[in-house]
Each structure stands twice: as C-alpha cells, then as structure tokens.
Amino acid sequence: MHIRDLIVERLAVATVKVDQSVSDTLKKINETGYRCIPVVDEADNYKGMIYKVDLLSYLYEEKGDAEQSINHLLRHQDTYLFEDASFLSTLLNIKALPFISIVRDDKLIGIVTHNKIESVFEDAFGTKTGGLNITLASTEARGMIRKLTTALKDENIEGLMTLDNGSALARRVVLTLEDEKSEEEANRIKEKLEKNGFRILQMQQIDPK
Template sequence: MKIRYNFVKKEDVRYCKAESTVKEAYELLKESGYRSIPVLKDNGTVFAGLIYKVDLLDYYVEKQGKDEDSIQSLIVDKDAFVYEEDSFFKTFLTIRRLPFLAVLNEKDEFSGIITHGNIMDVLEDSFGMKTGGYILTVGTKEHKGAIKELVSAIKDVNIEGLLTLDNGDTYLRRIIVNLSHDISEKKLHKIIKKLEEKDFRVTAVDDVNKSDKVLIK
C-alpha cells in the first residue's frame, strides 16, 4: 500500500512559515490547538521541520525569548518525512516518536502530512470496520502453514480481512479474521466448530456492526 492513498492533503494542513517570528508561530499553534505543526519554506513548497508549542513556551520562559525573535533555532525533526510513493509500512518505523510525518512528492515538494489517525484508519480497514462483519480472534500453536490451514478451513466464506499478531513467538500466534456479515450466526458457529476441529482455538468473536455485541460459542 502506498502512502499517497492515505494522508492529509496540504490544503487541509495548518503550517508555519520558516520566516515567522516566535510570536507568530506561538499564536498559530495556540489557534490551531495542535502541539506541533510543520514548518515550510520557499513559499510553502519545501518542508523545513516541525515546530512544537512546548519549545516555544520553553523559549519564552527559560531563555527569555522575545516575540520578534526568529523561529529558526526552534525548528526540529527536519528529517521527519516520507515520500508519497513509499510503502505505508515505512511509517510504522518512523512515526512512533512523532506527532506526524511530512509527505513529499517526487519533486521533494511538501504534499501534506500523515498522522497516527491515518494509520488507525488503515488498521480499522484491515479489521473490516468499514465493511462490517464478524471479527474472530483465533489462537494457534506456531507452525509452518498455520495461516494456509486456517484459510482452507473456511474457504467457503468470504474473508474481508486478515491480520496476524505475536509474529515471531515460538509457541503461540493469534490470527484476526474478518468474515463477511452475510453469513448467519448459525453458519458462524459451524465455522467456529470446524476451526476448533482443526486445532484452532477461537477465543473471541465480535460483531463489527454492533460494537456492544460479543459472540462467544
């Protein structure tokens, strides 16, 4: 999956100009309600880094900074960016300690930002939250071909999504399976029984369309 399909476009992003003063940057952050926003230079085309509200406050209090001072010394995380054509997986390796990442196009121009919320949207999609369905949490002893066996056991129903947890664990693995909501609860229980006959353990079943409804055999 490419990043270009899942990020906030530039026109919807609040940003600060690199030539802004400390007061201008602080007022913009206070108005936006964000703890950090991107800083752009060259008429808003080039990503320069991030500016944090806490750093501006620290500059005022600890360093007796003046309103008219430049923000240049307060711009940080200048490498906090990815490209539109990068794989979405790359964000998981980069964004953890940051509030967001800048997204650049093939010309190195600022295109927008990717946030933790964007990542959650992708994860929700993998759980089938947009299409609805039954979410099965399936436990299995770690062995070669476990996923293939699971899929084969339920090949007569539509699988909307599949996610594995505990990867690398020597003994156990959890597999999250999203099944289409067009099956009946009776059919669902038959599927659970079939899985458990194959030595899979269904530990939880959730109805996506009814968040308060949990179905357990």
C-alpha cells in the same frame, strides 16, 4: 502498499514560515489546536516541525524574544518521507511523531497522521464492513494461513491480521467474516475451526463503520 492514498493534502495542512516570529507562530498553533505543525520557507520547501511546547519553553522559561524567528527552535528537519514510501516505512517513522511530512522535490505536499495509519489497521480488521470478528490461536506457524483459509473456504474474509510473529509457542490471528452471523452460524464456524486445530479466543459481531 504506498502511502500516497493516506496523505492529507497540502491545502488542508496548517503551516508556518521559517522566518515567522515566535509570537506569531504560537498564535497560529493556538488557532489550529495542534501541538505541532510543519514549517516551510517562501517557496514551500519543507524546513522542519515546530512544537508548541518549545515555543512556550523559549518564551517563559528562557525568557526569549517573542519577535525572534522560530528557525532555532525547529525539530525534525531531516525527518520526512516521499509519496512512494511504503506503509511499513511510514509506520516505523511516525511512531515518535505527531505526524510525518511528505515531500516531493523538497516541497511539502502533505502529511500522514496517526488517524490515517489507524484507518489502515481498521480496514485490515474488517471494521469498515462489519461482520463476525474472530480471534484464534494456533501452535502451527507454517501453513497456518492456508489451513485457515481452507477451513473457511465458504466464507468471505473481509480482514485478516496475524499477531505474535516469531513466537515459538503460539500465533494469534484476527479475522473478520463478511455479514452478520446468527448464533447457529457462528457456532458452526467455531466448530469447523476447532476441528482444524484452531483455538477460539474470542468471537464478536461488529457493526460496519
């Protein structure tokens, strides 16, 4: 999965120029309400990120010049991804950042935010369509998914995610089945899964978002 579908496009991204003053940049960040925004040059080439906390520290703790350019306060100049980056690469790179910048031919074309990443996990859990959400556990790792899908062959699985990868004791699976289920239907599904060796940890009906 590439992240191009998750990109907040350039026109919707607030930025400042690398030669802007500290005071003008702080004003821009305050207007946006963000704690950090991307920095570009006159050609819209990506130059890094500027944090509000660094501007405030420079002005009030270091007694810096408010008319000085922000160039010396930039962070993450070499931290960015291309639009064909994988979802996993994006997930690993964004962890310590408020967002990750996406670049094409050195130019900023957008960003990926944590909200966009979370939307992928919501989709994987099936929360967009709603249905019966089940968390179950199995002591068998090899062949577990095949066994699970065989047991649920009459159901439409809207979302599925495995947890505890590498665990020698038990693996958990979170899945969502399509459509609202009656109590009788939910109990029948539970019995079927338990007969196939799965332990039900939680069952919950969720409404579509």
